[in-house]
Amino acid sequence: MDKDKKQAPGALFAVPLTPAEYERFGALVTKRTLSQMRSLYADQAAVEDRLAREDPIIYEVYELPHPYDETDLLVNITCLYPGRVGDEYYMTKGHFHARPDSAEAVIGLSGEGELVVQNRAGEVRKLSVRPGQISYAGGGWGHRDINTGNDPLVFLAISGANIVHDYETAARLNFRKRGN
Amino acid sequence: MDKDKKQAPGALFAVPLTPAEYERFGALVTKRTLSQMRSLYADQAAVEDRLAREDPIIYEVYELPHPYDETDLLVNITCLYPGRVGDEYYMTKGHFHARPDSAEAVIGLSGEGELVVQNRAGEVRKLSVRPGQISYAGGGWGHRDINTGNDPLVFLAISGANIVHDYETAARLNFRKRGN
Numbered sequence: 001m002d003k004d005k006k007q008a009p010g011a012l013f014a015v016p017l018t019p020a021e022y023e024r025f026g027a028l029v030t031k032r033t034l035s036q037m038r039s040l041y042a043d044q045a046a047v048e049d050r051l052a053r054e055d056p057i058i059y060e061v062y063e064l065p066h067p068y069d070e071t072d073l074l075v076n077i078t079c080l081y082p083g084r085v086g087d088e089y090y091m092t093k094g095h096f097h098a099r100p101d102s103a104e105a106v107i108g109l110s111g112e113g114e115l116v117v118q119n120r121a122g123e124v125r126k127l128s129v130r131p132g133q134i135s136y137a138g139g140g141w142g143h144r145d146i147n148t149g150n151d152p153l154v155f156l157a158i159s160g161a162n163i164v165h166d167y168e169t170a171a172r173l174n175f176r177k178r179g180n
Numbered sequence: 181m182d183k184d185k186k187q188a189p190g191a192l193f194a195v196p197l198t199p200a201e202y203e204r205f206g207a208l209v210t211k212r213t214l215s216q217m218r219s220l221y222a223d224q225a226a227v228e229d230r231l232a233r234e235d236p237i238i239y240e241v242y243e244l245p246h247p248y249d250e251t252d253l254l255v256n257i258t259c260l261y262p263g264r265v266g267d268e269y270y271m272t273k274g275h276f277h278a279r280p281d282s283a284e285a286v287i288g289l290s291g292e293g294e295l296v297v298q299n300r301a302g303e304v305r306k307l308s309v310r311p312g313q314i315s316y317a318g319g320g321w322g323h324r325d326i327n328t329g330n331d332p333l334v335f336l337a338i339s340g341a342n343i344v345h346d347y348e349t350a351a352r353l354n355f356r357k358r359g360n
Contacts, residue, residue, distance in 0.1 A: 009299040010283060010318015014307040017287070017314055071282035071319040073338065102251035103190060105338065107197070107287070119189040127194040134197055134336070138190015139251040156314070158253065158285065160340050 011066035017109055017156055019079050022062040030061045034085065037093055040174060043086025050085060057081065058090050070162035080113065080145055080153040094144025094175060096166040097159065101139040104159045108133055111153035116175045117141040124175060129155055142170045191246035197289055197336055199259050202242040210241045214265065217273055220354060223266025230265060237261065238270050250342035260293065260325055260333040274324025274355060276346040277339065281319040284339045288313055291333035296355045297321040304355060309335055322350045
């Protein structure tokens with residue numbers, strides 16, 4: 001982190017909570033396609049069949065461009081499209097937080113879905129994600145969002161900017177009960 | 181902080197973002213009355229005149245009761261009532277963050293107001309607070325909310341749970357330009 005930068009006060013902005021307004025504000029947009037997360041779906045035949053025809057965008061992350069250091073908050077918007085691969089809903093990759101293993105809060109903006117969480121012992125639980133509601137996963141819960149509806153699920157995700165994303169543990173446990 | 185507690189995964193909940201739902205969920209409610217913050221208003225005659233008649237509640241903070249440690253996020257709702265004392269709008273006490281001097285994000289839920297920020301050099305700026313918008317003050321910006329409308333200003337404030345609130349610096353600088 002840039003220690004010199006912290007001599008000055010931090011970022012200051014106000015922006016409406018929509019993907020379009022974030023993009024107008026200069027957000028970095030990352031698109032995740034099925035081919036980039038093919039191993040996460042249970043029905044590999046359905047994945048291959050789909051990819052033979054098309055490589056759909058599963059979700060987009062809108063990341064604000066403000067300069068930040070470890071004292072900031074991440075306040076990114078995700079747009080998770082509706083759809084299924086085999087019997088599974090479209091999902092985000094999911095991740096744990098490492099160093100520190102800290103909390104994430106999700107605020108639904110439009111659409112309906114679930115925050116699927118799993119701890120390192122393998123226990124799985126679900127929280128609903130919907131507009132006007134906060135869904136909160138404290139440290140130790142890896143988390144993945146799934147879109148259970150027919151419209152895009154748009155949500156704000158908030159965590160400390162000091163976290164390191166751990167995608168490997170999430171991919172290994174993959175939000176499934178042990179023994180399945 | 182309780183190190184033993186962190187052996188287990190952290191809090192897990194979903195709750196609608198309204199004061200009533202937070203209270204139903206067991207939130208701790210703190211009421212701030214004019215007499216508790218009388219020194220913050222510029223027009224001391226107006227303060228004394230008002231207090232001779234009544235001691236109005238200026239705002240209420242709804243704090244979720246989930247157990248937390250320094251890896252959590254604070255996700256409290258504030259209801260700031262409409263009104264004035266002399267020429268000044270009803271306001272929150274305001275605070276800086278100390279150790280670490282980290283960010284705060286405010287998301288408007290209903291009503292209209294402003295997030296007034298001030299750095300330690302005395303510079304003052306304002307951000308609007310309104311429903312569906314995120315207003316963000318990085319580290320180094322003390323912050324106070326004011327209600328500029330006719331209805332209660334209800335907002336969600338988010339910060340790391342590892343912060344220490346510094347009310348003294350905010351009361352000393354008091355969100356006024358130096359020389360005023």
